[in-house]
Amino acid sequence: MSALEISDGIQAAGTESAFAPAIAVFHCRWCEPDSQKVLVMMPPDVAERSIIRRLNCSARMEAEFAIKALGAGFDGVVVIGCEMGECHYRVGNEQAARRLSVLAGILALAGIYPQRLGLFWESAFDEVTTRRSIEEYVEALRDIGPFKDPH
Amino acid sequence: MAEEIVVLDIKEFARELAAASNIDLDLLCCHGCARCSSVCKAAIFSESRDGITPRSLLYRAIIAGPAVLLQSEFIWLCSGCRRCEEVCPQEVKVSEAVRLIRRLACESGISNPYAVRVNERVCMHCGACASVCPNYAITIVEGGPRGLVASVDTAECRGCGACSSVCSNAAIQQGALHDIEVLGLFARRRAGGEGHR
Numbered sequence: 358m359s360a361l362e363i364s365d366g367i368q369a370a371g372t373e374s375a376f377a378p379a380i381a382v383f384h385c386r387w388c389e390p391d392s393q394k395v396l397v398m399m400p401p402d403v404a405e406r407s408i409i410r411r412l413n414c415s416a417r418m419e420a421e422f423a424i425k426a427l428g429a430g431f432d433g434v435v436v437i438g439c440e441m442g443e444c445h446y447r448v449g450n451e452q453a454a455r456r457l458s459v460l461a462g463i464l465a466l467a468g469i470y471p472q473r474l475g476l477f478w479e480s481a482f483d484e485v486t487t488r489r490s491i492e493e494y495v496e497a498l499r500d501i502g503p504f505k506d507p508h
Numbered sequence: 509m510a511e512e513i514v515v516l517d518i519k520e521f522a523r524e525l526a527a528a529s530n531i532d533l534d535l536l537c538c539h540g541c542a543r544c545s546s547v548c549k550a551a552i553f554s555e556s557r558d559g560i561t562p563r564s565l566l567y568r569a570i571i572a573g574p575a576v577l578l579q580s581e582f583i584w585l586c587s588g589c590r591r592c593e594e595v596c597p598q599e600v601k602v603s604e605a606v607r608l609i610r611r612l613a614c615e616s617g618i619s620n621p622y623a624v625r626v627n628e629r630v631c632m633h634c635g636a637c638a639s640v641c642p643n644y645a646i647t648i649v650e651g652g653p654r655g656l657v658a659s660v661d662t663a664e665c666r667g668c669g670a671c672s673s674v675c676s677n678a679a680i681q682q683g684a685l686h687d688i689e690v691l692g693l694f695a696r697r698r699a700g701g702e703g704h705r
Contacts, residue, residue, distance in 0.1 A: 390553045417669030429694035445587045446642045446668040
């Protein structure tokens with residue numbers, strides 16, 4: 358009986374604190390060719406609320422996509438690209454990193470947590486690190502909470 | 509007898525490529541060690557069914573003739589990163605050969621599925637796309653309603669999309685991924701997503 362109560366309590370606390378963020382994921386086809394694999398790396402409650410889009414290169418990722426995603430009700434935007442120096446198009450990920458780090462600064466100025474923009478530069482053959490960084494990102498997002506337009 | 513004809517074919521093909529190029533490609537020096545295939549991202553991650561790799565380029569041409577190469581997806585996935593040339597002990601210019609095959613394909617009317625297209629009516633010829641293109645495929649030429657317009661060399665364009673993401677007018681777009689398609693994803697989410705919350 359008491360065991361049942363405790364487990365109920367844990368479950369109730371779990372459902373209360375488990376805010377499942379909706380995330381828009383953009384990944385480069387050369388570091389993760391299969392979108393489904395990236396979806397599997399995320400916790401299932403987050404994965405079912407997220408969208409995923411494969412780009413030819415992370416250089417295709419526009420700042421506009423991230424801003425529009427936040428505007429459309431997503432709580433976070435993730436960009437997964439190749440490691441620096443590994444880009445299939447030589448400098449695509451460096452261009453993207455430069456552009457998106459400026460965007461992170463602008464988000465901070467606008468009163469939005471810059472952590473909502475997750476930029477991961479991971480090797481194609483290192484799924485463990487990719488998975489860990491995505492999990493850390495989701496946990497951070499759970500702490501920050503849902504996105505509300507500050508304006 | 510049949511083998512002789514085949515060998516002649518591949519030598520002719522190699523010579524044809526060499527004649528089209530300013531440098532010696534050394535294609536016939538290939539030992540088939542497959543180091544090029546082991547470093548090629550386009551070969552490792554290619555989802556094409558033909559399974560063409562840098563090493564098998566020449567051998568495919570031996571077996572089935574150069575026409576197979578022109579129709580393969582591999583030549584369009586190759587980004588010209590030249591890792592294959594770096595590791596080749598025989599200094600075969602693999603990626604230069606792929607470039608020439610791409611050019612041949614474009615001349616024979618096969619279109620590059622990843623190439624970007626310019627909407628001439630909205631291009632403001634600012635040159636931002638030309639400055640980010642890793643393959644220098646974009647040039648500003650005379651033409652279009654404003655006198656100058658960005659022009660894409662479809663044989664050189666590798667389809668990374670860097671130009672689309674810097675274009676402030678959305679004038680240059682990939683055939684496979686249009687801005688509107690991504691924004692449409694969000695819009696559907698907004699329509700369906702509010703109910704979930």
